[in-house]
Amino acid sequence: MRTALTVLGVIIGVASVVIMVSLGIGLNQLMLEMYSSYGDMTTISIFSNARYSDSGSDSDPMYLTDEVMEQFKHLDHVTGVSPMLSCYALFKQGVYETSIDITGVSQEYLEKIPLGQGQAPKEGDPMKLIYGNSVIQWFRNSKTGKGYWDTMELPDVDFMDKPMFVIFDMDAYYQSQGGGENAPKPPKKYMVETAGVVEGGVDDYNSYAYSVYTEIEGLKAQLKKIFKKKPIPNQPTNKKGKPYPYFIYDNAVVFVDDMANVTEVQKVINDMGYQANSQMEWIEQSQQTYDIIQLVLGGIGAISLFVAAIGIANTMMMSIYERTKEIGVIKVLGCDMGNIRNMFLMESGFIGFLGGVIGLMISFGVSYAMNNFLGLGQAMMGVEGDISRIPLWLAASGVVFAVFVGMAAGFFPSLRAMKLSPLAAIRNE
């Protein structure tokens, strides 16, 4: 009975530690999942300051060019590089139209985009577009001038099966729209094939949802073809106001082999003089916060385990008092002192083990209940997912720790038993 109560104490202690730590882990992982839904965590976005602010210095501005891309590619831990070049264009299908950026990215980048429909274009394919799953919201009816946000009805736009016409030369388009008799002819429309649509429903947010992507070399070729000698919009000019003979990218993305190396690579790129950003900055910050939360939660659990340890020590003391005579007798009969100590250590270790195992089972039960019936994950983080997670290492270390606590609590009582005088046994009461 007394042992059962002691075990109960250990059960509660272990269960509270495991549940608290599992909550900490769950919160942490939910956070990671949340961030990864915003974008790939192993990518670093790079901007050039020179792109937006003219420093006016004599040296060449630090533009992101193919040459720079090549440098990035050779950094340690970098698995790939994608320059990003966007150009504003008008999309038209039937009565619906919209103007958005087309972002040119590398083949590698395209292949990372999760597609709900279609397939990523293969290398060497003619220019094809990948639409974000929410892009459809931007289309407006050119006759009524109303779009999705006015009517809350999805425009009747079909990326996959109906042709999409794209006008790249926006200046010429606006001039032609300007009215008047001497308005120039509207620029040429191009029919561009659709490669695919990003995974997810219209309202599901992800980092690709509102953009249109294409393979960058194809985009560059297309732009050269359209603008010929005219300056390509959005490309900077040199001091004499002439465009550069090569493309200058708006920004770039670097892929890193592992999350752990992201910060390091980011620092190197920053040192090179570019602006590098990644999810890791945010993650590291919030990870610190969650580490503290986990520590506090674990601490609360540890207190109850500590109380349980005192309970074990107390039980062992009592049982040694009760068995003083037996201990003495076996000592007189020649039982090794080490054996006596081990006997009691085993007993207290077993109390710890039993409590640990049952406590763990209860933890799994409580964890299951929290995840499936309470919807705490949704309430606290706004993300779908399990808030309490018990990985294998936590389960294993929970039991091991309980055994350890049991034996530690039983250590001094067992020493006491070992040192008991055998005289106490043969003294007649």
Add this chain to the structure above:
Amino acid sequence: MGEGKKTDALEDKVCQGSDSDPLKKRTPIIEVKNLYKIYKVGETKVYALGGVDFTMYRGEFCAIVGPSGSGKSTLLNMLAGLEKPSKGEIVIDKVHIEKMKENELVAFRRKRVGFIFQSYNLLKTLNAVENVALPLSFRGMPRKKRNEIARKYLKLVGLEKQMDHMANAMSGGQQQRVGIARALAVKPRIIFADEPTGNLDSKTTMEILKLMRKIVREQEQTLVMVTHDNHLASYADRQFHIVDGKIFKIEECHHHQEEEIEG
């Protein structure tokens, strides 16, 4: 101080037809020299034993007799290595035990000594066989072998039918027989018995006493029994009378064969 008195007390008194020759042939097993045990109670020193010398021989049945508080139990405890002497030497089987550390003493008891207690001190949670086999298990003997030995000794003490009884389901006499079997099972050179019949009625007392003496004789073991009862002590080969921590006299009695003085 006590030197003069001690020599007086050492004169052996012979009570029945003694043959003095065997004394020299017999091998000493317990030798005690000038043994003191002093307790400190506050400022004053209490002499539980005040200088004791004697020798016990192999195959002998010795009784240590004295009134309560005479120091006889203290003497037994020290012989068994349960208490440390304040001064003096104890040589058992040619080994000095007064300087041994506690774990050495445990090993010493395990190898050479058997114990019979007044209150039997059987483990209540074990049955008779397991109780007898217990000290054998401390020697690391495998279960099957030690249970076999335990059964043999239980038969010897006449408990064939109670082998599987739990310790507390037996009468006092039966329990003490288990206790004797337990002491014998390890085949010790010496068996210490502290008031072994103190909790038994007179009829059982006689049975137990005769049993002990018979077995000890057969196996050539030394039995040291502590008692306050002069009558019980008279069953021994020699009686060491202790009064106030000193040996008052040593009486030698020879009981011829198995015929008893009284029934």
